[in-house]
Amino acid sequence: MQQPAWQLGCPVSLGPQPDRVSLAHGEGGRLMRRLIEENILPRFAQDGEVKAPPDAAILPEFSGELAFTTDSFVVSPLFFPGGDIGRLAIIGTMNDLAVAGALPMWISLSLIIEEGLPLPVLESVLESAAQAAREAGVQVVAGDTKVVPAGAADGLFITTSGIGRVLPPPPLGPETIQPGDELIVSGPVGRHGIAILAAREQLGLIPPPETDCACLFDPVNQLRITGLMSDDRNVVRAIRDATRGGVTAILHEWSQACGHTLTVRETAVPTTPxxxxSAELLGLDPLQIACEGTMLIAVKQGVGEAVVQALRNSPQSREAAVIGEVRERGLAPVTxxxxxxxExxxxEPSGAMLPRIC
Amino acid sequence: MKHLDEFRDPILARRLVDEIRRTVSQQRVLMEVCGGQTHSLLRHGIAVELEDIVELIHGPGCPVCVTPAEAIDFAQQLALEPNVSVASFGDMLRVPGSSRSLLDARSQGGTVKIVYSPLDAVELAKSNPDQHIVFFAVGFETTAPTTALAVLQAAGLGLENFSLLVSHVRVLPAMDALMQTPECRVEGFLAAGHVCTVTGFDEYENFVERYKTPVVVTGFEPLDLLDGILDCVTQLETGRSTVTNRYARSVQQGGNASAQEIVHKVYEIADTTWRGMGVIPQGGYRLRDEFSQFDATHRFHSLQQPKGTEAECPTFNAFDVWGSCPSGVCASDECRSGEVLTGLIKPFECDAFGTSCSPDSPLGAPMVSAEGACAAYFKYQRTV
Known part of the structure; x- marks a missing residue:
């Protein structure tokens, strides 16, 4: 029998595809309520209790200083070896709090979803965000969901904000850095940027390079436990997680703050093979490539080795190393x-060497 | 890392430096042709280490630096056309044409993609049948085989939505052109190891014969470079001029025959414009007529600007396919990239260096490219 030139079917639209996020999921109606109740809330429930979200989270009464930070995540691809945008969004914000000397406590998480994103992708991202929060003992207490038309975003963007309790004393501040001070990295540099680049450009490296994406609270806390950062004795001038622009960008920031020359020894900088x-192949400098679980620390003269030993107590900073020192202002801000x-x-890194890595 | 640290050994490097010092009786002037070597020499501090005994003049071997501004302008025009995407290597995107770059075209709504291999551009064409993919094919003899392969692959797949904007250049004719400039002070050349991996080094024999100038095929790591320099100054001190291969772990005398065959099948040698140097006879490749369907200048002929006239440009040269001033000196009064590319001045001798010209706002291509001499000096030798 000859096929008709038209397709027989129900004249009423089937509505949104059940396995993809549609604009209707962001319109405030039933679909949105179901998305939030079924896909989002259960993952971030406290003590197994799923409550309808109020307009604002009420945080417990608290005395002492608070640290507050916010960050947006637009990484492409959404999944990469060692992590995904969900884990990155939680860890990135927690690390900003940790290096400010705070214990991460509460996080908000806002999603901007491109219409058509497969629901399993969203679920997987949310699951790993929840997992990262659970591991670190922080609570995701507020959130928002928006859906934008196809083409107005790229899959999924996430914004997280975080509040942490400052555990005194915080680092002294980069303006206190003095000649003689020592510079330390907590682990191999440049891993996150290379992992993203290799995944995005399908460089076909075997095994694929993995991101270093991990929470930095424990490594920083080792400095407290060992008495290097305490009320009686604080040897820590500054701590920063080396994200965009890598270690080099922070060295330049600190040099500007203190007015001295910061110098590193190439052979002392830990890198993975x-x-x-990959960096050689692509003409990149690992010192300029982003990390997501590695920090730069400036400490007072003579305590570099002690700080490295303390950091090595944490699995996240086993390969910490002294990489350089501070000198009177010489031929350039950073050498x-x-x-x-x-020498x-x-x-400083210039331009968009690796766009959208976090 | 394996095969990296071995060629960066500080003790061996020091020995080679000492050996070079013992060998030279007077200041020698060498040119490394390739931008990759320039960066390595500066990054590892070799140029500074030797500056009192060996002056290293940095040659024009930076492919994106010598890509004519007009070709970049045309690529931008193509990117802004509906249903046309321009794909190229990341470096090419930031290089300004006569005023703007491909990145600027992208921010104006043009479609510009970064690829790591021309074959990825063929894949793009395959998976986007409603888009025409133009691959901006730049580079020396090293990259020409892969772009030629892309053409053969596209032809094999019967793709009609793929073409090349060809700006391939050849090293030897440029060395020839340099030797013929009266100001040229070069006494010996370090030839680019990767180019010779493809071409071999037979073709340098005539050059050496003609100019009585040693040519040493050299690699890119610190020990490779020091070893190449030592060979070159030894030849000069003993009054010899021969072609020697100091990069034997990669280069064979005859080169890579299958790569040469592919290039020969797809391209023919042509007089070609080098930015900052003008038209160099036999200085590059163009697609053979039988592959004209893959030639973007042919496919999008109607978009090309009319040729300039002799009245508009004093150095008008009929060979220039881009139809405008081929000498490249008209681009910017401030930028002296032509003199940098030909080794007449060092980047820091240009007034614009580090002041009105920096990698963030480059006036000329050598400041943009990862292989450009100005960018290398800015990155490794600038003092603030």
């Missing part, structure tokens, strides 16, 4: 001693 190899012994300026 896959980061080094590097190459393996052949020459050169280490320039």
């Amino acid at each position: 896959d980061t080094r190899g 590097i001693q190459r393996s052949l012994g020459t 050169q300026p280490l320039d």
